Amino acid sequence: MLDGEMVLDSTAVLLVWEVPNYPQYYIPIGDISDSVLRATSEIRRSPSRGDAHVFDVLGRKSIIQGGAWHHPDSPLTDIKDHVRFDWQTMDAWFEEDEEVYVHPRDPYTRIDVLDSSRHIRIEINGETVADSSNAKLLFETGLPTRYYLPKTDVRFDLLSATDKSTGCPYKGTARYWTVSAGGILHENVAWGYDTPLPESRGIEGRVAFYNEKVDIFVDGDLLERPTTQFS
Template sequence: MPLDHPTPVSPVDDHPPILTPEHPFSMHTAAGSSCDVSAGPRVLAGAAFRPDDPDLAGYVLLDWNAFDEWREEEQIVMGHPHDPFKRIDCLPTSRHVAVRIGDTLLAESDRPTLLLETHLPPRHYIPRADVRMEALQRSDTVTVCAYKGQATYWSTWPGPTPTR
């Protein structure tokens, strides 16, 4: 992708910038050049930034939100770029996993996926077919993870207080 029309940008020196989620790439705190990105007939104005820092010579920062999608090989990357220094493994396993609240069995599986993530405890993901969905109620919560994709959440009410 060629970078077109570099525009010099000076760092903000008098006042710290006000950064908002609505304009995440509109303010730079380092000197450098803002660049357009050409991809075929499309031009993404200001979607790249080339810092003046000599330690970063040859590198360009790209605005995540300026692009329609990001891919690692054939897999669409969601949420944010993957961290090259953090290991995440999703392994099929035959471990027996059961989820209970009191005497109520909510899920049981001999085919969960084991998630091993750097600095986090192991987690088990259970196939939907092995979960008693009739015992759960869908919540409004939806999150996105660059590694696991979009997640929806379900709750159960074994008593007067909701349990997540």
């Protein structure tokens, strides 16, 4: 959707993994109105997908320069007749009748939220900042288990809200906190979702900490800090 209008609609979209973590939509050329794309002279080069011809995207009121591209001679034959739009070009994207946020959902990614009475303790620089036996464990494909704790079990006297926010197509929009512990400020190491998406509703109003950056004890055992893109 762009400028309040549906500008493309397709039941034959390809999911293409340009990077390992999530896919992008590639739209069949035949499913895109001629009035949406305006050719430019720009060429973008990709070692894996070949040269791309760049288009401006035309809405009812907007012109998004360089907002779409097409690889007509790609060595990846499946994408030759498809156009890739910059996600930010559109005001909104929909899968069936549900809006999709941030990037296309990965069909190989699963989210599960489970109740747990395990004793979870969060320690930063030797100082306990959270202690709970009422956690929600969130399992997300490719990431370590995240422990979402009730706010009443978190030492909010050590936390201060920041302006940072991030989006996730499976969980929604997260807000962040900086933690003051051991005489040091640990920026944006805690986060939570005030209004998560339906599949992650169980973590609503709770707080999680980066396993990669804090010490997490589960039933008294210190977990090894994982190495991820958030380390």
